Amino acid sequence: MTIRIIPTTPIAGQKPGTSGLRKKTPVFMGHHYLENFVQSIFDVVGAAGKTFVLGGDGRYFNDRAAQVILRMAAANGAARVIVGQGAILSTPAASHLIRLNKTDGGIIMSASHNPGGPEEDFGVKFNMPNGGPAPEGVTEAMYRRTTEITEYRIVEAQDLDLSRVGRTALAGMVVDVVDPVADYAALMETLFDFGAIRAMFASGFRMRMDSMCAVTGPYAVEILERRLGAAPGTCVNAVPLPDFGGMHPDPNPTWAKALMDEMFGDAAPDFGAASDGDGDRNMVVGRGIYVSPSDSLAVLAANAHLAPGYAQGLKGVARSMPTSAAADRVAAALGIGHYETPTGWKFFGNLLDAGRATICGEESFGTGSDHVREKDGLWAVLLWLNILSVRKQTVAEILAEHWARFGRNYYSRHDFEAIATEKADAMMGALRGALAGLKGQVVEGMVIAAADDFAYTDPVDGSVSTKQGVRVMFEDGSRFVLRLSGTGTEGATLRMYLERFAPGPDGLDLDPQAALAPVIAAAHGLARIAEFTGRTAPDVVT
Missing domain, CATH: 3.40.120.10 (Alpha-D-Glucose-1,6-Bisphosphate, subunit A, domain 3)
Incomplete structure (x- = not known):
């Protein structure tokens, strides 16, 4: 040769x-x-x-x-x-x-x-x-x-x-x-109570796992159906295909619509999940209820001790800046550290390696722990199954109890895809230029408490990352974040993150888009999205 x-x-x-x-x-x-x-x-x-x-x-x-x-x-x-x-x-x-x-x-x-x-x-x-x-x-x-x-x-x-x-x-x-598959499946068996999950499936628990014709299909079939005893056919779209069967392999309510329709139908199974092209993202759905990635991270952090691999408790919880603060509230209650990093899983690596965090998550359907150094879609699904097998409650009941204890961070992400890069850059430049004068303004009945371009200093190595997303924060705890994504291949994707906190006991069961309406209007107005991009509505809402 x-x-x-x-x-x-x-x-x-x-x-x-x-x-x-x-x-x-x-x-x-x-x-x-x-x-x-x-x-x-x-x-x-x-x-x-x-x-x-x-x-x-x-x-x-x-x-x-x-x-x-x-x-x-x-x-x-x-x-x-x-x-x-x-x-x-x-x-x-x-x-x-x-x-x-x-x-x-x-x-x-x-x-x-x-x-x-x-x-x-x-x-x-x-x-x-x-x-x-x-x-x-x-x-x-x-x-x-x-x-x-x-x-x-x-x-x-x-x-x-x-x-x-x-x-x-x-x-x-x-x-x-x-x-x-083999080594990964063996690792999962060390983290979760496979016996308890098997018993739950044996008792009649039903699940649907949509691998979207992508890589997690063989992993899901081996672990869920063969090792945990889920009924044959539990895993759908389980054969990886070069074109993902024509699907958009992004596990969110828009692209996993078939799963959403099934989970909100009359014969819905108890639990639904989907994973993405390379297996690092996940979407979780209960019968008749969607779990936002931010809520999923918070619930997993609050209940991780129910799984053998995390029985000793968590060292800390880390989230990306655009992810809701729901996980912070859990960390505060547990008396452990919580960290806010830029978007990108690589920013969690130092925290995990230094033993400062155990569970990490991003609002973009990514959740993981210190078992690897990537987000892990199937891991999140298995942790949910472990929690369900121990608590013996529905997903809806677990969420309701979580919000009653911690309050609810209403949250959504609006994506505006394939915007001409120069238009997106001009919009972000204009918004950055206006940040210094925003404090104290009243928009949609809310007073702006602060506005900045998020910068992060790594607590482990001291490295600094700047211009990680424009944040506008209101006195009532609401906020919106705007950033341009680096994961697309054509034009620019504008991601708009929206959050509003309801402490309870009232106002915990609203439609998220309705609860967020004032924040949505404020974001569109302050960023002048229509003026710069010509867009008045997002392509994807999650």
């Missing part, structure tokens, strides 16, 4: 976002595009003598990209690559394999919750030896390398057979093809 050194030139725009580099699949398939970015990864982190994990969510181009990455790893001197069978690994499973095998990191091929297919989205990101996404300093170094790269290294070789578990070799590099 020959190692070839291929001349190349920088390709503009290879700047990783909050979760790696994401572009349209034809872009990644373009001449030198994937190779330039992968070589930049290896140039920054080093490959000689190292061991990596490799896998992806099975979307279109996943199989071809895996072969390229393996040949480049060998050419750059890697000693070993652990790859999921069929080049498949959920993102949390990849994080676990990195930690379990004490590797030097891993490359994950995914665009998470974004659609897949020949004309849709693809992505590549690097995870560090702790199993978590590369921090900003590392991704910035990778980006700088893409702007100066002159060559990449690749082995000339036939494709490896990744369909069978076992060991093979590539130009002196060991390639271990592993069952993508």
